Amino acid sequence: MKVIETGFKDLWVIEPKVFGDSRGYFFEAFNAMEFKRNTELAPEFVQQNQSKSGKNVLRGMHLQVGSAAQAKLVRIIQGSVLDVVVDLRKEEPTFGQYYAIELNAENQKSLFVPRGMAHGFLTLKDETIFTYSCDNYYNPKAELTLRYDDPEILIDWPTQNDLKLSVKDQAGLDLDKVLKKMYG
Template identity: 70%
Template sequence: MQFIETGFKDLWLMEPKVFGDSRGYFFEAFNANTFLEHTGLKPNFVQQNQSKSQKNVLRGLHLQTGDQSQAKLIRVIQGSVLDVVVDLRKEEPTFGKSYAIELNESNQRQLFVPRNFAHGFLVLEDDTLFTYSCDNYYNPQSELTLKFDDPNFINNWPENIAFNLSEKDAKGLDFKSVIDRMYV
């Protein structure tokens, strides 16, 4: 596994070593000891989620706050997404900045997102399967949605796309409102 620094504390891009032949392929998707050795982090994943989406579906930008905050290990099993995170940790120099990366079934890249980041993704291909492991259980009372196109952070989304959004995501809060709710 190759660990790639992103310029954000504890936000890691990971590329597995894929062993393939005419029968298919194999790779180790996660190893707690290797992860700890390279990152100094020891997440305890307690929940795994999967979604299937069609092209131009935009999900996010989601986060949970306080004690219910979640770190996530994200990957695409089938298809492709543009994955975007926004750092909401006031104490970090990357506060309010975003990071975007394409994750797809060909590159097998994974993104480890630490707690107190907003996360979302744009689906780039039909029938995309997206999965992520979380180090905390989902709690709807602590969930917030950051407006995906808030002008306060860098806009990583492609232009001239009719995004397919859920009602919840279309009503996301602006950056200041999310920060005010996080740091009461």
Template identity: 55%
Template sequence: MRFIETKLEGCFVIEPTVFKDDRGYFMESFNENTFEKGIGKKIHFVQDNQSYSSKGVLRGLHYQCGEHAQAKLVRVLEGEVLDVAVDLRPNSKTFGYYESIILTAENQKQFFVPRGFAHGFLVLSDTATFFYKCDNFYNKESEGGLIYNDPTLNIDWQTPLDHLIISDKDKILPTLQNAKKIW
């Protein structure tokens, strides 16, 4: 496994070693020892989540606040998504900046998003099955979010915004300036 730190400190793109032959392929998608060595800290995942969405569905940008903050390890089991993380750590050099990566079933890449970040994704293929591990349990009272089209963030979703399918809840999320503080 190869761990590539992004411009956002603590966010990593993870490229697994994939062994292919005429039968198909094999890869280790998660190994706690390898993972912790690769990111340089201990993480204990407690919950796995999976979603299925069609082309144009944008989920996010979501986060959990305070003691309920979550780190996530995300990947795509089927299809293709544009995955986005936004740095919300108030003392970070990259506060308000984002990182995006294309995750596909074919490239098998994973994206580690530590606590202190908002996260979202847009489905680029006809359908996608998205899978992620969390290091903390979901808590409704601690949820926060950012509006996908915040002009301060200026996220390039690689799709015309009028083609996006967004939940009513996500359409009314606040801008970065008005968002619930993460800590």
């Protein structure tokens, strides 16, 4: 397993070593000991979630705040996504910036997302299966949704046409409103 820096504090790309032969493949999707050795972080995951989506489904940009904040380890089982995080940690030099990476079933990469970042993804293929482990339980009262198209952040989504969004995601808040709810 290779752990790759992103330029954002505690945001890590994990690239597994895949062992393949005529039968298929095997890899460790996550190894806590190796992750801690490379990052000095030791997340304890308590919840695992999975979604299946058609092409052009945009889910996000979600985060939980306060004592319900979550770090996540995200990856693709089938299909492909553009995975995006926005750093909402005021004390970080990357505050207000976003990071994007393609995660897919071919590259088998994962992304570790620390607490304090809004997270979302756009499916690039039909029948995409996305899974993520969380270090805290879901709390709907602590959830915020940042606009996927916030004019201050300007995420470069590969398409703006035919996006499929939930009602909740269509009603995402502007960056300044999210920050007021986070920091008062």
